[in-house]
Amino acid sequence: MRALIAMSGGVDSSVAAYLMKAAGFDCAGVTMKLWDGAGQPAELPENARACCTLDDASDARSVAMRLEMPFYVFNFTEEFRRDVIGPFVDAYTRGQTPNPCIDCNRFLKFGRLLERAAQLGYDFVVTGHYARIDREETTGLYRLRKAVDAAKDQTYVLWSLTQAQLAHVRFPLGEMTKTEARAVAARQGFLNAQKPDSQDICFVPDGDHAGFIERTLGRPWPAGTYVDEAGNVLGTHRGVIRYTVGQHRGLGIALGRPAYVKSLDAANNRIVLSDNDALFARALTARDFNWIAGQPPQAPVRCAGKIRYRHREAACTAETLPDGRVRVTFDEPVRAVTPGQSVVLYDGDVVLGGGIICGEDA
Numbered sequence: 001m002r003a004l005i006a007m008s009g010g011v012d013s014s015v016a017a018y019l020m021k022a023a024g025f026d027c028a029g030v031t032m033k034l035w036d037g038a039g040q041p042a043e044l045p046e047n048a049r050a051c052c053t054l055d056d057a058s059d060a061r062s063v064a065m066r067l068e069m070p071f072y073v074f075n076f077t078e079e080f081r082r083d084v085i086g087p088f089v090d091a092y093t094r095g096q097t098p099n100p101c102i103d104c105n106r107f108l109k110f111g112r113l114l115e116r117a118a119q120l121g122y123d124f125v126v127t128g129h130y131a132r133i134d135r136e137e138t139t140g141l142y143r144l145r146k147a148v149d150a151a152k153d154q155t156y157v158l159w160s161l162t163q164a165q166l167a168h169v170r171f172p173l174g175e176m177t178k179t180e181a182r183a184v185a186a187r188q189g190f191l192n193a194q195k196p197d198s199q200d201i202c203f204v205p206d207g208d209h210a211g212f213i214e215r216t217l218g219r220p221w222p223a224g225t226y227v228d229e230a231g232n233v234l235g236t237h238r239g240v241i242r243y244t245v246g247q248h249r250g251l252g253i254a255l256g257r258p259a260y261v262k263s264l265d266a267a268n269n270r271i272v273l274s275d276n277d278a279l280f281a282r283a284l285t286a287r288d289f290n291w292i293a294g295q296p297p298q299a300p301v302r303c304a305g306k307i308r309y310r311h312r313e314a315a316c317t318a319e320t321l322p323d324g325r326v327r328v329t330f331d332e333p334v335r336a337v338t339p340g341q342s343v344v345l346y347d348g349d350v351v352l353g354g355g356i357i358c359g360e361d362a
Contacts, residue, residue, distance in 0.1 A: 002026045003170065004122040006109055007064065007071075009056030011192050012128030012173055014063040015181045018188055019172035020126050021067050028122070029064035029071045031057045032108060034080040035203045038216070059192045066189065076112055083107035085203065089213050093221075095264030096340030097244040099157065099309070100201060106160040114168060124170045129154045132174035133166055141293055142166035146349040149177040156309050159344045159354025163294050210242045224269030226253055229262065234273060240266045246279055246336030280333035281360040286343050289326045289355030296320040303345045303352055307334055318345055318352075326355055 003025040005017040021027050057073060064071035084103045091098035109127060117125050130147035131154055142163055147153040161169065173181055185193035204212045214220050221239035228234055235253040237243065243251075247261040251273070262274035284307070291297070297320065304313035305328050315331040328343055337360045344354035 001124065002028075002122045003124045003126050004113070004117040004120070005029045005069070005126045006113060006128075007031050007060035008128070008198070009053075009059035009192065009195075010128065010198060011182055011185045011190065011195050012130075012178075013060070014128075014190050014192055015176075015184050016126050016128040016172045017063060017067055017069065018184065018190075020170065021069065023172075025124075027067070027069045027126075029060060029067075029069050030113070031060045031071075031073050032113060033057075033073055033075045033077055034084075034104070034108065036077045038081075059195070063190050063192070074113070074116060076108055079112050080104070080108060083111075085216070089216050091340045092209070092213055092241040093217075093266060095240050095266030097338050098340045099342055100203075101157045102160065102342055105157055110161060110165050110169060114165060117168070124168050126170045126172065128173055129158060129171050130173050130176075130178075131155045131158055131171045133169065133171060139293075144292055144351040145174075146346075146351075147171075147174045152178050155346075155351050156306060156342065156344050156354075159292070159342060159351060160290050161292060162290065163292070166292075210239065213241050222269060224271065226251075226271050226273050229272060229274055229278065234259075237271050240264050240269060240271060243271055245338040248276075276335075279336050281337045282333050283327060283329040283361035284337045284343060285321070285358045285361050286326045286328065286355030287324075287358050289320075289324065289353060291353040292351055293353075296326075301345075301347075301352070303347050305330065305334075306344045306346065307337060307357065308341050313346055316345075325358065326353075327361060329361075 003020045005020060005027055007013045007017060007029040017027060017029055061071050084100050087103055088098050088100045114125050130149055130152040132145040132147060133142060134145060135142050144155060144158060144161055146155050182193055221241050223236050223238055224240060226234040226237050243261050243264060245261055245263060251259060259273045260276055260279055262272040262278055264271055300317050300319040302317055305316040306313045314334050316328050318326055318328050320326055337357060339357050339359045341357050342354050343357050345352040
């Protein structure tokens with residue numbers, strides 16, 4: 001069996017390559033060239049780590065050579081610009097808060113790379129994600145399951161995987177902890193054994209997503225007005241692309257009481273502020289929902305929902321609506337339902353599916 005290993009230059013994908021090679025697979029490594037640096041500031045902070053650097057490719061190549069594996073670099077910059085950066089910028093300009101890692105997984109790692117692997121005769125694409133895949137005995141369906149290392153579990157960003165994709169994907173690190181993975185890398189003499197983990201948004205190395213958006217669009221984003229829930233003007237904000245639902249710090253306004261971002265009205269360049277209690281909601285709707293089993297359940301399903309990567313799961317009921325969207329109703333109100341983020345549903349450690357949050361439901 002042949003496996004194509006997606007190698008970022010980090011420790012996780014390097015250990016994944018080693019584990020597949022040790023298991024007897026005919027392996028090759030590949031680094032995806034995703035970003036050409038467009039939109040990057042002229043100078044970066046000293047500790048910033050940019051995406052797709054020559055050092056990353058060099059580290060990946062070094063590990064591949066040590067494992068005596070062929071190594072390739074695939075240029076997917078055009079697809080990345082279209083399918084990840086474009087939607088990222090567009091979402092912020094519409095007052096939403098996207099998760100580009102999910103789009104990268106959906107369209108690049110488990111989209112374009114899987115297609116290229118099949119064209120080259122590889123049976124599997126392998127990544128260093130902390131997640132597990134197995135197959136249910138009674139139905140024969142593939143299941144996406146949480147990693148053993150709960151602190152590193154990455155199933156939240158993998159909800160778009162389909163049955164056809166799961167059949168050709170492997171996550172060797174799903175049964176390991178991060179500490180164990182680094183120990184394996186050290187024993188194998190990998191030069192990246194202690195390399196720091198990459199940041200959340202790899203193409204915004206300085207953490208200033210608003211600056212990236214303005215450089216990409218070629219213009220500054222205009223200031224607008226803060227209003228309360230009744231529409232009364234409270235002050236001036238620095239542009240909706242700089243804020244997200246639930247934000248409290250950095251608002252630059254003094255009201256004599258704590259203020260939080262309740263919602264973003266991008267069309268009118270307004271931000272609605274409220275107190276913290278107004279941020280809680282019992283229900284939401286989600287679009288582009290992917291049920292990993294392949295078909296939506298015929299009846300409402302009891303499960304647990306997670307509305308952002310670091311959010312604790314909360315008991316809920318999910319129901320597919322006639323238009324294909326999914327309505328998720330929580331047993332207890334959850335804080336800061338954020339359009340553009342994902343809601344992911346779990347049954348124990350099994351991922352049922354996920355979709356993009358449209359907004360709160362009454």
